[in-house]
Amino acid sequence: MLTSLPPVWHGRLVALKGGQTNHCFRLETGQGCYWLRLGCQTPARLGINRHHELIIHQAASRAGLAPLIRYSDTRTGLLILDWLSEPDWRQTPGSLTALMNRVARLHRLEVRGPGRLNLHHRAQHYLEQLTHQPAWLTATLAQFSQPELNPDFTPVLCHCDLTAGNLMGPRPWLLDWEYACLADAAFELAVIADDRALDDNGCAALLAAYNAAGGQVSLARLRARLPWVQLLTLLWAMVQYQHTQKASYQVWLESARAKLTNRLG
Incomplete structure (x- = not known):
């Protein structure tokens, strides 16, 4: 998977738990750490439209609501975001x-x-x-x-x-x-x-x-x-x-x- 990406994204992958349908990883490169998602093979079966997802995520990112997208491929559902070290709300519920x-x-x-x-x-x-x-x-x-x-x-x-x-x-x-x-x-x-x-x-x-x-x-x-x-x-x-x-x-x-x-x- 990594060899199909631009060389800047070549690095070490560590699999993460918790996803219901996709495969998620911590990507460690010379530039830093990132979150990488490889989408499920049949998104349409679940009512997912990758083009719409990208458009809305980008808008939410510009509004400061979502992490910045560093790389995306709508064909595979591959997405790379900055790594966030904060806990999710299953571990630490917020306000x-x-x-x-x-x-x-x-x-x-x-x-x-x-x-x-x-x-x-x-x-x-x-x-x-x-x-x-x-x-x-x-x-x-x-x-x-x-x-x-x-x-x-x-x-x-x-x-x-x-x-x-x-x-x-x-x-x-x-x-x-x-x-x-x-x-x-x-x-x-x-x-x-x-x-x-x-x-x-x-x-x-x-x-x-x-x-x-x-x-x-x-x-x-x-x-x-x-x-x-x-x-x-x-x-x-x-x-x-x-x-x-x-x-x-x-x-x-x-x-x-x-x-x-x-x-x-």
């Missing part, structure tokens, strides 16, 4: 206020090129890849046609995967822009609320911090997007389990199914 300031700033950015997230289309994209749909899934999907789960919104630039592993340091840096696109700000906040397992009080605090930072999302819209986060997580894990047969994806989908069942009653 909700600091995160909401960053998220609200992201939602104000204007970028040409990225597509718009249609939740029904994304769910259908995953469903079409499944060789078998259990009866319980068919019954669950029927509930997502309800008007209360499909509120009107004005799309803004969203990361769409701001889980603890994609937040680094107290500022924080926003990492892993694979699913970034134009979407509902409430969906962005629902991803964060779901990852942090926030109750009603926690969701209210999240919204208060976001709205104080210049955003505008209601509790009703946030509640409408939480089932969508859990549904897409469930379908994504089902596709991955079917493709890899890894037990970790089975655990992931069962967790998402339990949360979704509880959410929908």
Whole structure:
């Protein structure tokens, strides 16, 4: 892999743990240390568009929200960023206020090129890849046609995967822009609320911090997007389990199914 890159990037690779679909490394060269990602072989299967990812990451980097891209190749999903020595939020959770300031700033950015997230289309994209749909899934999907789960919104630039592993340091840096696109700000906040397992009080605090930072999302819209986060997580894990047969994806989908069942009653 390194020999296919310009000589300036030749060095020593140390494999890193933690990635769900990609291969990540610490790259040590004569110029310093960097983070290198080699993308999965079938990004389209997971709804990833490498060109959109690059456009949005570059815009976020210019705004000071994401690390600078040093090298990229959209054909392979190869990405080289400066090495960050700060812990991610799985190890050291940061301030909700600091995160909401960053998220609200992201939602104000204007970028040409990225597509718009249609939740029904994304769910259908995953469903079409499944060789078998259990009866319980068919019954669950029927509930997502309800008007209360499909509120009107004005799309803004969203990361769409701001889980603890994609937040680094107290500022924080926003990492892993694979699913970034134009979407509902409430969906962005629902991803964060779901990852942090926030109750009603926690969701209210999240919204208060976001709205104080210049955003505008209601509790009703946030509640409408939480089932969508859990549904897409469930379908994504089902596709991955079917493709890899890894037990970790089975655990992931069962967790998402339990949360979704509880959410929908």
